[in-house]
Amino acid sequence: MTDRPALDATPLHAKHYADGAAFVSAPIVENVRLARDTYRLRFEAPAIAATITPGQFVMVRLAGIDDPLLGRAFALYDVSDDRAAVDVVYLAHGKLTTALASRQPGDRVEVWGPLGNGFDGDEREIDALLLVAGGIGYTPFLACGAEALGLKEYGLVGGVSDADDASPPQKTTRPRLAAKSVTFCYGVRTLDYLAGADAFRAAGIDLRIASNDGSVGHHGLVTDLLTQALEESSDRRRRVLCCGPEPMMEAVAEICLAEQVRCDVSLETPMACGLGICFSCVAKVKQPDGEWDYKRTCVDGPIFDASQIEW
Amino acid sequence: MPHGPEAPSPTAPTDVDLSVTLGRLQLPNPVLVASGTFGYARELASLVDLSRLGGILPKTVTATPRQGNAPWRTVETTGGMLNAIGLDNDGVDAFIECHVPYLASVGCPIIASVAGKTREEFVELVRRFDAVDAAHRPAAIELNVSCPNVSGGVDFGSDPALCEAVVRDCVAASDLPIIAKLTPNVTSIATMAKAAEAGGADALSLINTVLGMAIDWRKRRPLLANVVGGLSGPAIKPIALRCVWQASQAVRAPIIGVGGIANINDAMEFLVAGASAVQLGTVNFYHPTASMEVLDALPAALAEIGATSVSAIVGSLNH
Numbered sequence: 001m002t003d004r005p006a007l008d009a010t011p012l013h014a015k016h017y018a019d020g021a022a023f024v025s026a027p028i029v030e031n032v033r034l035a036r037d038t039y040r041l042r043f044e045a046p047a048i049a050a051t052i053t054p055g056q057f058v059m060v061r062l063a064g065i066d067d068p069l070l071g072r073a074f075a076l077y078d079v080s081d082d083r084a085a086v087d088v089v090y091l092a093h094g095k096l097t098t099a100l101a102s103r104q105p106g107d108r109v110e111v112w113g114p115l116g117n118g119f120d121g122d123e124r125e126i127d128a129l130l131l132v133a134g135g136i137g138y139t140p141f142l143a144c145g146a147e148a149l150g151l152k153e154y155g156l157v158g159g160v161s162d163a164d165d166a167s168p169p170q171k172t173t174r175p176r177l178a179a180k181s182v183t184f185c186y187g188v189r190t191l192d193y194l195a196g197a198d199a200f201r202a203a204g205i206d207l208r209i210a211s212n213d214g215s216v217g218h219h220g221l222v223t224d225l226l227t228q229a230l231e232e233s234s235d236r237r238r239r240v241l242c243c244g245p246e247p248m249m250e251a252v253a254e255i256c257l258a259e260q261v262r263c264d265v266s267l268e269t270p271m272a273c274g275l276g277i278c279f280s281c282v283a284k285v286k287q288p289d290g291e292w293d294y295k296r297t298c299v300d301g302p303i304f305d306a307s308q309i310e311w
Numbered sequence: 312m313p314h315g316p317e318a319p320s321p322t323a324p325t326d327v328d329l330s331v332t333l334g335r336l337q338l339p340n341p342v343l344v345a346s347g348t349f350g351y352a353r354e355l356a357s358l359v360d361l362s363r364l365g366g367i368l369p370k371t372v373t374a375t376p377r378q379g380n381a382p383w384r385t386v387e388t389t390g391g392m393l394n395a396i397g398l399d400n401d402g403v404d405a406f407i408e409c410h411v412p413y414l415a416s417v418g419c420p421i422i423a424s425v426a427g428k429t430r431e432e433f434v435e436l437v438r439r440f441d442a443v444d445a446a447h448r449p450a451a452i453e454l455n456v457s458c459p460n461v462s463g464g465v466d467f468g469s470d471p472a473l474c475e476a477v478v479r480d481c482v483a484a485s486d487l488p489i490i491a492k493l494t495p496n497v498t499s500i501a502t503m504a505k506a507a508e509a510g511g512a513d514a515l516s517l518i519n520t521v522l523g524m525a526i527d528w529r530k531r532r533p534l535l536a537n538v539v540g541g542l543s544g545p546a547i548k549p550i551a552l553r554c555v556w557q558a559s560q561a562v563r564a565p566i567i568g569v570g571g572i573a574n575i576n577d578a579m580e581f582l583v584a585g586a587s588a589v590q591l592g593t594v595n596f597y598h599p600t601a602s603m604e605v606l607d608a609l610p611a612a613l614a615e616i617g618a619t620s621v622s623a624i625v626g627s628l629n630h
């Protein structure tokens with residue numbers, strides 16, 4: 001497949017075709033409960049583990065059955081230390097995720113990825129990275145925080161293990177997220193839905209929690225936490241990354257616009273393929289001419305500059 | 312296909328002729344991918360060896376850009392999915408400028424899919440492709456006279472006289488082979504197949520999606536913004552097989568089977584039922600390498616029933 005015209009640069013083409021993606025049948029390594037209805041799935045897929053970066057996602061499907069038929073998108077949660085397996089965290093509430101919760105290690109899932117653009121790295125280290133999530137939207141942020149603080153690298157090309165000293169891992173050209181400090185404003189319904197708090201704290205991330213009922217952390221909205229974090233860091237170079245229910249992302253986008261802080265959102269539009277071939281996953285994205293156009297979230301996102309979204 | 316030094320037995324898989332003829336259209340093998348389920352092919356370049364496909368049908372293009380329907384555009388149902396994408400596309404000019412050069416470079420036959428609101432618009436679309444330079448011209452054109460999501464679109468698919476007329480106009484407007492893609496949402500598929508054949512279609516593609524709907528009873532709302540949509544996937548395979556079989560009894564024009572084909576067994580069933588080739592649709596969404604797997608398995612499947620060519624089993628159903 002050589003000598004293809006270099007057309008990808010034209011505006012009608014999407015920005016992030018699944019050129020690095022693999023389609024694999026992957027054995028489940030772990031499927032453990034983290035919180036109420038919340039599970040972490042680890043599946044073995046070295047080809048994906050080697051290249052996936054924070055904010056990218058994979059499609060997961062239950063192998064060998066036609067119901068549910070389609071895959072579901074799951075954000076990268078983490079990559080195992082031996083870089084052979086990928087972790088995703090899911091909320092068991094619908095057709096596929098409820099069935100997935102009863103799968104055992106050794107059972108197989110079909111997985112394709114890495115997909116989507118992922119979060120842009122920082123050309124220059126920023127002072128304060130502010131992460132904002134609602135509910136299961138928290139899943140992309142452990143890897144973001146770990147990368148930004150220099151604890152972990154993602155996206156090594158070639159699947160080379162770190163133990164293999166003879167051939168040092170080849171780095172991708174993507175700049176890393178890089179920040180002096182990471183604050184995570186995490187909104188949950190109630191205490192029993194709070195997942196991953198220990199992992200975030202262990203990574204050195206400043207975790208701030210809000211809950212709807214006051215059962216944990218601030219009794220109120222996660223946007224209250226963001227406003228406070230923005231006040232505290234007003235004299236520093238900041239950047240906000242956000243994922244969660246759409247009304248929450250819209251509110252965060254508004255706050256950031258008012259504060260003139262760059263904000264990227266990870267959209268969770270329903271997807272059928274994750275590859276750009278079904279046109280299910282469209283979101284209204286502002287165009288240079290001021291109008292909006294439907295863009296495929298899977299190949300033009302899922303990460304968008306919040307100011308470009310027509311909510 | 313590589314031939315080993317030892318002479319294979321008569322029905323060894325390597326000896327099988329996979330080529331198919333659909334009217335004026337010759338294809339290297341019968342495994343195609345369906346319009347609207349394969350994007351513009353570029354999307355799958357890293358997962359599928361595009362050059363091996365029997366043909367690619369890129370997403371249907373219209374005369375002018377269409378934004379498509381509001382989300383939700385698709386919803387999963389038991390063993391299938393409903394879609395109401397609404398022919399989201401950037402229009403024929405952008406398609407020819409932006410996607411055709413890439414498509415022409417992949418090395419397999421490209422069959423452009425077009426949908427017009429009127430007879431004149433269909434003809435105009437066909438002429439646009441006819442006028443493309445030889446290096447970029449598609450191998451054929453499929454007339455999407457069956458899209459359930461576009462008002463007006465479905466009339467050509469359900470009114471035999473209109474269907475025959477639009478096919479005839481398009482055949483006359485171009486030297487390119489013309490395929491008519493029909494909808495199952497009619498009382499008699501045989502009548503529609505005869506109409507398309509009478510119009511001079513080189514081949515018929517059967518079927519487009521089956522009209523359906525899904526609702527959330529708690530909210531008392533439809534799940535698709537468009538309320539109704541087209542059902543596809545394994546759930547519709549029996550309907551598609553029935554349509555292919557009934558149409559093949561009614562016409563001599565070659566038929567391309569579409570609907571719920573996900574693996575080699577499905578593909579073989581369609582060939583035996585009377586299809587000369589098949590298109591894989593929804594399966595591309597959930598098993599993007601399916602077309603390659605069907606193609607890999609085809610020689611052995613033909614050999615298993617003693618056939619040395621695809622054409623030998625087309626319409627070979629015993630009944």
Ligand SMILES: Cc1cc2nc3c(=O)[nH]c(=O)nc-3n(C[C@H](O)[C@H](O)[C@H](O)COP(=O)(O)OP(=O)(O)OC[C@H]3O[C@@H](n4cnc5c(N)ncnc54)[C@H](O)[C@@H]3O)c2cc1C
Nearest residue numbers: 072073074075089090091094095096097139268269302527
């Ligand atoms: C880029 C991206 C990343 C994502 N990351 C994650 C992640 O990290 N973790 C995670 O848990 N999820 C994530 N999601 C969401 C995930 O892809 C699934 O949508 C989600 O897990 C639900 O799948 P399901 O099969 O369990 O539910 P489904 O059965 O598909 O239902 C999902 C929801 O759709 C509605 N619905 C569907 N069918 C009906 C019906 N017949 N009647 C009424 N309502 C209906 C309901 O509201 C239901 O709760 C992500 C999505 C995207 C696009």
Ligand SMILES: Cc1cc2nc3c(=O)[nH]c(=O)nc-3n(C[C@H](O)[C@H](O)[C@H](O)COP(=O)(O)O)c2cc1C
Nearest residue numbers: 345346347371394455518519543544570571592593
């Ligand atoms: C999301 C989606 C979009 C489609 N878009 C088109 C289209 O643009 N033009 C067309 O002729 N058929 C379109 N189809 C119909 C398919 O080409 C095919 O006829 C149908 O889905 C049945 O085959 P399947 O069950 O293998 O998917 C679409 C189908 C789906 C699921």
Ligand code: FES
Nearest residue numbers: 274276278279298
């Ligand atoms: S999910 Fe299919 S195009 Fe985005």
